[in-house]
Amino acid sequence: MLSGILLFNQKGENLIFRQFRNDCRPRLSDVFRIQVISNAQVRSPILTLGSTTFSHVKHENIYIVAVTKSNANAALVFEFLYRLIALGKSYFGKFDEEAVKNNFVLIYELLDGAFISPLLNYLLEEVAEILDFGYPQNTETDTLKMYITTEGVKSERAIEDSTRITMQATGALSWRRADVKYRKNEAFVDVIEDVNLLMSAGGTVLRADVSGQIIMRAYLSGTPECKFGLNDRLLLDGDGLTRPSGNKSGTKATRAAAGSVTLEDCQFHQCVKLGKFDTDRIISFVPPDGEFELMRYRATENVNLPxxxxxxxxxxxxxxxxxxxxxxxxxxxxxxxxxxxxxxxxxxxxxxxxxxxxxxxxxxxxxxxxxxxxxxxxxxxxxxxxxxxxxxxxxxxxxxxxxxxxxxxxxxxMFTSSGLLVRYLKVFEKSNYSSVKWVRYMTRAGSYEIRF
Missing domain, CATH: 2.60.40.1170 (Mu homology domain, subdomain B)
Structure with a gap:
């Protein structure tokens, strides 16, 4: 049946190599790397070279490859590969490159079978391993966990996913304690943009775009809910924003230069309620304590060149x-x-x-x-x-x-090349305390080049 199992990352590096028959050689790793991973023209999950067939599945950022020499049942091979992915998820949450590197001992143990005792190993060898001499034996997670009890190392993303599920079930916030207290409640918002330009010798703009980020420093008591509005849709007056006294002169100039902006590639901190943003264009969130990056974005239209x-x-x-x-x-x-x-x-x-x-x-x-x-x-x-x-x-x-x-x-x-403006920032907390909000804009040069 199967001559071997191989796991590769996207660069073609061999993460796992387990041979079950003598006809599976390590050099087959190089063959698959050259013929499949490095070959952009390959689209089929099955590649046959001579008497060797490579059946592969790409999951997350790894390739799971089954090597066969005989005329194997293709449906059975792919069923086994997908069962292997499900088994990996069950043991260590995510089945990706990080998980494979952190759990390679456990993966080999699953492929080879757990050592229970000299007597029981003979009786249970087909139960405690998923392959025996290349033949699939048992891929039931519950059965295998009775004998292979090694705890898998959870990846960071798997921990984040489980944390998110816990938050939804319990209402707990992993990024903020509930007992935070400040004598003076303040929120500082920095809109920082890097403007990129490539201009021809004749003065034609060849490329102009903005990469921006919104950094917030929240020194707020309790667990406040903040609502944050930008000028990408609505203009609201009476926002109650306070700007540093040294930069008051820039407020009107910035407002006048900006209209409605189009943002691309928006990325938000995990505290942001994305559903609210999609429907109302309002960024609603319970902020972490202290400094954090609330949002990243790009703008490619109507770039204001300083x-x-x-x-x-x-x-x-x-x-x-x-x-x-x-x-x-x-x-x-x-x-x-x-x-x-x-x-x-x-x-x-x-x-x-x-x-x-x-x-x-x-x-x-x-x-x-x-x-x-x-x-x-x-x-x-x-x-x-x-x-x-x-x-x-x-x-x-x-x-x-x-x-x-x-x-x-x-x-x-106090200038934004994208024209982005913070229209309002409101803080709601059950004790109904008053808070002071500060907003600052900063534009810097990214790759700002002019040909001559």
């Missing part, structure tokens, strides 16, 4: 390159960016650089072949210019300069 960069680069013969780089802030005059750094590439054979800037300082870094232009504070609607002349050394085998794109890094408070 900076516009225009670069002119002229190569004068083979000995000189002239740079003219202008950068303009697209946000309001009451906002300002900090730690703005422009990195302008130079040819590999650059001997020296002369720079002139209307704001900030520029310095040539020969180890990286770039001009680093630093502007500590960049006020909204301002425009600054960098002029530079690069002197080049002559080379015997001079290649054409590839002109890699210039890049930009910055931090900008």
């Amino acid at each position: 900076f516009r960069v225009h670069a002119i680069v002229n190569e004068i013969g083979k000995t000189k390159v002239e740079y003219q780089v202008a950068i303009r802030a697209n946000y309001g005059t009451k906002l300002f960016a900090t730690n703005v750094v422009v990195r302008v590439p130079t040819p590999l054979n650059t001997a020296g650089i002369q720079t002139r800037t209307s704001q900030g300082k520029a310095k040539y870094e020969p180890s990286e072949n770039i001009i680093v232009w630093k502007i500590p504070r960049f006020t909204g609607q301002s425009e600054y210019v960098l002029s530079a002349d690069a002197t080049l050394t002559s080379m015997t085998n001079q290649k054409a300069w590839s002109r890699p794109p210039l890049s930009l890094s910055f931090s900008l408070l």
Whole structure:
């Protein structure tokens, strides 16, 4: 019947190899890895090469493979493979790569049979093992657990699933204690976005997207229920939000720049009630105590670019390159960016650089072949210019300069490139205490590149 059982991960690494007959060699692992796992064209669960047949099932992130040499009953082979998966789930919750690595001793014990005693092993060998010389014997979980009593190591995901079931049955929260108390009840919300841009030399936006996250620090007593609304659907007034006094000037500018936004790839913390979000677009949750990531998202439509960069680069013969780089802030005059750094590439054979800037300082870094232009504070609607002349050394085998794109890094408070806004944050608790809510927006440069 079966000559062997093999388990692989998605990379083709052999996790389990158990041969039942002498015609099953370890090199068969390499054959399956090359012919099936590394071959994107393979679609069939059965592969026959010469006299060897590989029947496999992919479950989670592993391959379970049965090797046969004879004309075996295919239906019986696949029935056994699915029984093996069910058996693994019964012993250690999840049957995936992590579970296999944590429980490989138990898996071999199931395949080989448990050692009970010299006398009982002879009488019960067909009961305490699932295969005998390649022939399926017993795959009933309850029967096997009478003899193979080793406890399986539960994977983290299996523990999370069981925790979720316990919460639904008992109402208990695994992420929060009920006896949390604070003298002053506060909730801090940080909307942090990384804006990515790739712009052509002609000023055409080739790619622009935003990767964002909402970080919350909840210092709230008891087990409060929070309701959190964004501007992806409704605009609600009278939200009672309090913003840091130092950033009041950015509130109107941010609101004016944003309309209704479309979010993609939303991922929420386990405390969020997803059903409520799908129906009402309201993020309802009982927050963990302290800091946690409430939500992740992406936005690819109507991206507000904080900076516009225009670069002119002229190569004068083979000995000189002239740079003219202008950068303009697209946000309001009451906002300002900090730690703005422009990195302008130079040819590999650059001997020296002369720079002139209307704001900030520029310095040539020969180890990286770039001009680093630093502007500590960049006020909204301002425009600054960098002029530079690069002197080049002559080379015997001079290649054409590839002109890699210039890049930009910055931090900008009270501005969101996606246009996302927190419309309201409400806290409900049975003692009906008052709480203070703070919201801050931060936009940073992800991969912000401009070709020239």
